[in-house]
Amino acid sequence: MTHPLIDRLTTEFSWPKLDNQHDLTEFTSREGVHVLFVPGDPKRNLETADVAVILPEIKQAFQGRFDCAVVGDDIEQKVREETKVLKTPSLIFYREGQMIGGIPRVRDWDEYMARITQILAQSATCEIADA
Incomplete structure (x- = not known):
């Protein structure tokens, strides 16, 4: 599901949108720390837009210590189940x-x-973090 503030992350900031397992693995396996933004349904969860606005500010505050990507609808459920971070929106951190x-x-x-x-x-x- 799309939302202008989520779209902004991939258009204005050029963060990758991960739509399949291959892209997810390639992104998270690179050297360094990587953050996945798992938006959930922005129509049902009003917090999604808030996190979409906050995350670029967080990234800036940490001065390049991690990069970010947006998890697409097609793999979101699988990512949530595999990581056991079931509530959305969420930020999931990977290192190599x-x-x-x-x-x-x-x-x-x-x-x-x-x-x-x-x-x-x-x-x-x-x-x-506790839910």
């Missing part, structure tokens, strides 16, 4: 192909800053 954490739903700025700092400090273990 390994999930290192997830943050479901919208959070306040300070919580994003604290949780992402913790996630980035982790190695291969995975941490999911």
Whole structure:
């Protein structure tokens, strides 16, 4: 499902939209840290637009410590099930192909800053913020 604020991430910011497992694996397996934005249904979940606006600001605040992509509708359910980050919208963090954490739903700025700092400090273990 499309929404102008989600579309902005792929058009204005040129973030990739991952529509299949191959693209997902290729994106998350690269060197460094990668964040998947799993939007969910923006018509049913008003928080989706909020996270679509907040994520570019978060990326800027962390000064290039990770890149971002948008998970497409076709693989969203599978990503949610595989990562066990079931609530949307969510941010799912990977380092070189390994999930290192997830943050479901919208959070306040300070919580994003604290949780992402913790996630980035982790190695291969995975941490999911409370729903």
